Amino acid sequence: MARRQEDQVDGRANCRLDAAALPLHQLSLFCALLIAATLRLSVLTHDVRFHPDEALYATYARRMARYGDLLLSDAPLDKPPLGLLVNALSFSALGEHEFTARLPAAFFSLLGVAASYRLARRLLSQRAALIVLAILTLSPFDLAFSGSAFHDPLLTLCCLLCALLISYERPFLAGIFAACAIATKQSALQFLPIYLLIGAMALNKLRWRNLLRFSAPILTVSLALVAWNAARAAPVDFWTLGVINPGALRLIRSDEVLPRLARWLSLYSESVGFAPLLLIGAYGVWRAFKAASLAAASILLSACGLLGTLLAYWLLAFPLYDRYLLPLVPLTAFVIGYGMAAWRRLAIVAALMLMLPFTLRTVGNAHSIGIQSEFYRGVDQLAAHINALDGAPLVYDHWLSWELRYYLGDSPRAQLVWYPSAEWLARDVCHLPTPSYFAAPEAAAWRWLAVLNAVGARLQPIARTPLVLYQITCEQP
Known part of the structure; x- marks a missing residue:
């Protein structure tokens, strides 16, 4: 795979940087990240009670923080401990409150926005990267989970950093973040291959020594997880419960086909809020089919990852949990950003403005995505x-x-x-x-x-x- 020149884009999307344009680009980047941080802080400060799963994770994290109970031997854990440890550290440092349980997710979400921009800048173009940054800044889905105690923002960030470091041929650091993803949720095993392939597109060639460097942290953390699981001596280990609890061991029944399709599409549309914007992603895939470049190959891989994951969620009996879609939001931003990069600036701004009502709705009701917070x-x-x-x-x-x-x-x-x-x-x-x-x-x-x-x-x-x-x-x- 040939390395693409960093600022290459095609057609009207060609937007070469010169010394005069650079300050404007840096100002745009700073303003977008400032808006992203402000929106996430606004969501974080909402007075909203815990969702049941948030409450469960916070209860376990409180035990870790207060009593040093790192094994949780009597708890029916169905996931690895890293996310719980992060919440426990937040409790220990800042006190045991809803705010401190949710603070790490806001931090991870903001870092994820920045990492997505840098990965898009590496693989696509500066113009597309700025659009990706704007989409993720305004994404109702990403915003909603930045104000939660769920561990999916950490998983998403680890996948993004793994892909980014792979693209810069930093295999050991990439392996560390891949290991962190696995230590956060087992679903990392379904998302890491997608992100790894996307990041690897920027490499000149694959080297065996880099593969060994990448694998070393993963092997180390995997052995640590095995030892931790053995020390817990729980009646059922977390890997087994992680497979059983989601219930995705069967194909869906015929009477589930249409309701599940409608529900997943409804949840997925919240990645951009205004559902018709997803059609721009289809246009981006069509553009990629006609091109022969690193950017096009990255978009096609992103589209395959999106389609494959959505089909698995639909046709296997996965629970209809909105948070399962969070790692797909950056990939969605990539394909939409690539499609919009060929547009004129005014059209891009107009399309992004269509997201604003949904962004503001989420800022007004932090748990508006698939969570009925009023029930609690x-x-x-x-x-x-x-x-x-x-x-x-x-x-x-x-x-x-x-x-x-x-x-x-x-x-x-x-x-x-x-x-x-x-x-x-x-x-x-x-x-x-x-x-x-x-x-x-x-x-x-x-x-x-x-x-x-x-x-x-x-x-x-x-x-x-x-x-x-x-x-x-x-x-x-």
Whole structure:
């Protein structure tokens, strides 16, 4: 693969830099990164309660930070520990708050924007790289997860840095970030090959010694993960749970085909907010088919990675989790940026302006992408009411276990008991110790109340936050 000259672009996209243009380019880069940082800080400061998975990760990280429990032997972990360790370090350094749990993701997201720009500058052109930078700065998807405690921003950053360092023939450093990606989430194994191939497009030739340098950190970290997993001595190791929990071990059923397709396309469109902009990516792929250059080959690889991953998510029974798409957002920006690079400047600005309403919506509601944050509103107040109860109350729950376990604190007096259905709880409710309580979202509790009333249990609301805490009393036969 021949190395491309750094500023080569084709057609009207040819935009050579000279000494006079350089300050304007640097100013544009600085302003874009400043806007990216401002938007991510705005999202980070939202007063939003944890999503259940965020609460679970934060609970584990708190144990690591407070007690040095790095093994979490009794926890059903389904992922490697690096993301949890990062959250634990944030807790130790800055205190245990929602803000500090989410702060690392904002930092990783901003670094990811910068790394995406540099990778696009290396593989495509300066013009395309600036467009990629603008797209990721405004991306509702990237913004939403920059204000979360999920580990996907760290995974995405590691993949980007791995590709970037490979493109500059820095195999050992690239191997370190590849190892960090694997130590963050097992899904790194599906994204790293895509990013590695894209980064390798910039190399003159592949050298065996570089392959060894790249592999050394990965092997070292893999052995460390094996040792950590063995030391945990958990009943089921995290690799096995990581395969079982997503449920992607089967093809989807015929009745799932259209609903899953619609859902994934709806979530994927949030990468740019204004869904028709994705058609520009198709135009970019068409341009790449007609060209014979490093940039074109990189775009075709990005498109293949996008299409292959989306097909796997659709046709295999992966959960419909929006965060699974986050590592695809930079690739989407690459193909759209390449397509837009052939346009006139005014057309590029107009297209980017179409993203603004969706960007502002996300800034106004940080968890607007696939997460119903209003469902968990008031869970911290509910936990405070439970902690104020006398004695060691028994609290039954179906919806809020992971969130309550975080907000109740490390050593709650209350005992949380999860039940899978109203019928199961009705069978036991009047035969278990008292006092007992039932925590539920008010809109979802009516069926449970009816079933429990039918067996003689009476539920009196004693706190609304707007989640409801009911006190249970049973009629004597």
